[in-house]
Amino acid sequence: MDSAELQTKTLLLHALNAGKTVYVPRCHNKQTMDMIRLSGHDDLAGLAKNKWGIPEPGMEREAADPSVLDFVVVPGVAFDRNGNRCGHGRGYYDRFVASIPNAYSCAVCLSEQIVEDVPVDTFDRSPDTIVAPEGAIFAKGA
Numbered sequence: 001m002d003s004a005e006l007q008t009k010t011l012l013l014h015a016l017n018a019g020k021t022v023y024v025p026r027c028h029n030k031q032t033m034d035m036i037r038l039s040g041h042d043d044l045a046g047l048a049k050n051k052w053g054i055p056e057p058g059m060e061r062e063a064a065d066p067s068v069l070d071f072v073v074v075p076g077v078a079f080d081r082n083g084n085r086c087g088h089g090r091g092y093y094d095r096f097v098a099s100i101p102n103a104y105s106c107a108v109c110l111s112e113q114i115v116e117d118v119p120v121d122t123f124d125r126s127p128d129t130i131v132a133p134e135g136a137i138f139a140k141g142a
Helices: 009-017 041-045 092-099
Strands: 023-028 032-037 071-074 104-108 129-132 135-139
Touching: 009 041, 023 092, 032 092, 071 092
Parallel strands: 071 104, 104 129
Antiparallel strands: 023 032, 129 135
16 A cells, blocks of 8 residues: 555446446646546556656646536545544645535545544545445545
């Protein structure tokens, strides 16, 4: 495992194998994140790593219209059972998820990432569900 975050490559491969349309994030301008459609397994395997070591599509790729997204997997560093998440502090996912209110957001995490209390700010967005190896630890409205 490359980091303390859950790696999602297997999830992406499973979705591609199931015939799902899969998008991956691309961050730029220090505040903007958009999604780029993957054309298949080779496309995923060929993504270059960005400065954080995360495979990411190049800037020459066309960004997807966010309104086509209906499900977003949200990473993070820490999560609590109240639905709070802590990312890496740049707010990419908070801003992006806020811009697509009709999409369902699901955070995935390792058990070690679940803490008692995650401090939040006014701009932080809770995912609709948080899933850990032991199951859902949070679901809005549950």
